[in-house]
Amino acid sequence: MSKPGTSATGKIWTGNIVATVTPFNKDGSLDTKALRENFQLLRDEGIDGYVVMGDTGEFWALTDQERQIVTETALDVASGEIPVVVGCGAMTAQESIRLGLLAKDVSADGIMLTPPIYVRPGQAEIEQYYRDVISAVGLPTMLYNIPKRHSVSLGIPVVDKLADLDLVVAFKQSHESFLEVLETIRVAGDRLSVLAGHSVERGFPAVAAGADGYLSSVEPQVMGKTAIDMYKHAVTGDYERARDVQLKCVELDHAIHGDAGTFPASLKAAMNLVGRPGGYPRPPLQEPNANALASLKTALTKLNLI
């Protein structure tokens, strides 16, 4: 049996896949209008896929019912033409399975899985967690490594083993060292779609180096088509233009991760400032304070985004 949905190139879930925000109203309720608008806008601008209920989507703050609304809205806008991948990170396999089956109930294209949150397990334990969740859920899966949030790293030897599973189709590598991105390509690039994390600093360089794409959050949702086109420039060999966009992304990144508040509250605020549907965050995150908003506004103005 081959990997599900595998294309001629042997890869699915490639290109610029965006981890979307979940817009809330000021009263804390889900802003379903802004939610749909955001998916539609990104779609119109050429995005290659959605990840919902990632960190950017404040997954921790959503009820089951809200998760379903978010996934269904994304699927509706995607119309089967671009994938909708649902983040199912949790502290135990049991909970990740439960979330994965919710995603399956509404026919999501697949799930995204980090190692168990917070628990800091060893490599063998991480591998077992993945095997348990993947076999119980039965959907195509994107592995996701982001050591700075988990205090453990999903090691490449484990990725290498999991890559042999038919359901494991992609790997988002957000390890801070670029070496790990290349090492992932080298070891598992034959079987997985390797997607770079931190695209705001290394999206294009990773594609140049052989990645199949990248996971983005900041730049497409603030800069729109300009940022989304970066991947197209990269794969059509227009490195000059890809470079220009990437450097603009770096500037944007400084604005979002500087004094602008906690991510993704800062991203949402920036979206609002440029007239895109960011909405408000939910506790424990708060709308950035007045100083943060002012410095964000200055930075976005300097970037000609407002």
Next chain:
Amino acid sequence: MSKPGTSATGKIWTGNIVATVTPFNKDGSLDTKALRENFQLLRDEGIDGYVVMGDTGEFWALTDQERQIVTETALDVASGEIPVVVGCGAMTAQESIRLGLLAKDVSADGIMLTPPIYVRPGQAEIEQYYRDVISAVGLPTMLYNIPKRHSVSLGIPVVDKLADLDLVVAFKQSHESFLEVLETIRVAGDRLSVLAGHSVERGFPAVAAGADGYLSSVEPQVMGKTAIDMYKHAVTGDYERARDVQLKCVELDHAIHGDAGTFPASLKAAMNLVGRPGGYPRPPLQEPNANALASLKTALTKLNLI
């Protein structure tokens, strides 16, 4: 109004408070017999309090019903003579409040609260989270800072503000820098019981420096009375003996955090090896493998613990 339960010295929850393991049977079910035995044994050996549903207790793997059994068993053994504090860490205030009210339902003495797990909020967001949970739950509260697990630190300026709340009675400082322990004593020692984390390396030195005690997990549950007496040596001025125990703890720490598997699975295995009721871990953690157990056995033998 003064702090609840405040003693003549103005502090409650002092001394050597142990974060207890939650023993499971090999089939994964809660081992209620071992659970009670462990509480009783520690009590008989002179422990000053229990924290249940901490990281050591694998809180992430317990159902609500099991949480209640654990808390009630601890309360039953404690007989109102030593405090039972219930860990209520979660990713949102909403969930922490829910867990706190569960603890209140069974008359726990108080709760222990870290900043929101995984989310990495800013200081103002962390403060708001604490205020929301503490006022909604209404139980005496131990703040808990452990940056290596949260990738954010509960800053001392926030602790200073929270210390003014009547319900905030203690602070467990597991920041890796000893400076932060001292700084906590300096800034909030007048209003809070300051308890050092990482007691296996700095329990006695922290008490010498003015801490009101420490949170332990490894040494009392493996070494028993010898370790538990360290606090008594410290406060009665028998520094010589306190030192001797502390150095033995350091050796034990190497055994537990070396090649012995993931914490607290390694701790449970060590407890079993010395004949104490550790039980098995639950996924995502696994019983340490044969090599790990062998190296653990060697280390414990060298320490004359088996």
Next chain:
Amino acid sequence: MSKPGTSATGKIWTGNIVATVTPFNKDGSLDTKALRENFQLLRDEGIDGYVVMGDTGEFWALTDQERQIVTETALDVASGEIPVVVGCGAMTAQESIRLGLLAKDVSADGIMLTPPIYVRPGQAEIEQYYRDVISAVGLPTMLYNIPKRHSVSLGIPVVDKLADLDLVVAFKQSHESFLEVLETIRVAGDRLSVLAGHSVERGFPAVAAGADGYLSSVEPQVMGKTAIDMYKHAVTGDYERARDVQLKCVELDHAIHGDAGTFPASLKAAMNLVGRPGGYPRPPLQEPNANALASLKTALTKLNLI
């Protein structure tokens, strides 16, 4: 006045510039034969420049007289067709100036300067150090930032100011974050030749992203022409081949920085194993032990380099 030696593209010191080893005989004396052979071999294989007396060259272990021999040998082989840049890192401006004037005495093309070694100064102090050395020496200068060795980072605002000096022509950025490489290009790429450090993991990606080249040490001196051609593939748009070489470099990097001993002793040993003139290290470094050499041999064999 414009920058010295500025080409039509406004940049000098571009492409693949190699930090060369300094081969010693087993008795510790300078191996002048191997030294010349190494320069010649790299030259024949198409290298774009030499940095001598870098960390790779064990600058700390050389006498003044030996420094001059190394520089003159490099200059002799370079024949004025490729640049010879002399590392002048030291703990004070006074000593760096002394070393820079030694380099000037033998007509080196320029100097390479890190922030003051070991001292961990602040940004204003680093800037003053650079200004003092550059003006006193009067040679074209490559700034060099490698925070993991200095425990301080040469910040981009300081680079931005120094880039206005006519004598500052290049910047080697070895900050571990790829973001800093891009930020350097963005801020100072108009005035400086931006060269990526850690080329073994990010040489080609950096060039794709707009860097003017990179500083290498491991891959050209072990793999030779194959590695050196990577830059040519990159600038002629043959990204497929550039990628292939880069991934091979990653594998090599694992071999050199794994269990193979201290860098650059490990690099020298690898050179010897593949039949290139690496020579022996000088104390405090030691020839890798038998186990290290065996594991290095296995790795190089797997890479078809022996």
Next chain:
Amino acid sequence: MSKPGTSATGKIWTGNIVATVTPFNKDGSLDTKALRENFQLLRDEGIDGYVVMGDTGEFWALTDQERQIVTETALDVASGEIPVVVGCGAMTAQESIRLGLLAKDVSADGIMLTPPIYVRPGQAEIEQYYRDVISAVGLPTMLYNIPKRHSVSLGIPVVDKLADLDLVVAFKQSHESFLEVLETIRVAGDRLSVLAGHSVERGFPAVAAGADGYLSSVEPQVMGKTAIDMYKHAVTGDYERARDVQLKCVELDHAIHGDAGTFPASLKAAMNLVGRPGGYPRPPLQEPNANALASLKTALTKLNLI
């Protein structure tokens, strides 16, 4: 043969040993008057020994002749009643030996040795470096580990081996983890005087835990007798007073390491502000700027030191 100068307790170089600043005049020349005054003042206040040419002494900025003046002045004030230990850190054994023999020429009591500066050698290489320097110099030696400056750690297994040498009499442990201080005491406390680094945060706690003393720089040179007495309080069992002083040191530490400029320029400025003989720093360090001095003044005023 036993250790040189070994007392009844088997230890020399115990208590509160201060790493002294080297005061310069505004024109950069050595301020020999302030130098002597500082030694004398500390002596009168009860200090237990001097380390000269440490990081605090800006060893990197001194000529050989100035090193001798500093050492001889210290020896003159010490009058053979307290030890004068000379820092001989360098990048190679050859240079450390040269500096050690300079110290021997003027009859210094011993030398202090870090692992080779900057080079980042492996453990076996570090051990060999120590053996080479110690046997060539032939003076009592204090090992010194400060990983944050060297990017390598002098491992305890190497310390354990070196402790068997008669000339190795003391070990300054500035590893950031308190665990390493305790581990040092456990492993080598029988043969070495174990002295804690970072005394400003853990001087008294380390002594309580069994250290033979500590190396200080900030607190005795700014606070004088109050700080110096902390050790006496500790060993006479007056923990209450030792604690009070330690907490005051923590506050002072914040002032010196906050916005007050680069260490030890910040320390020198603080000394001047409280009327002690700090003098000026030499490049690459600079006198703290006006803002830094103002914030330092505020902090010292709050501490009732001015």
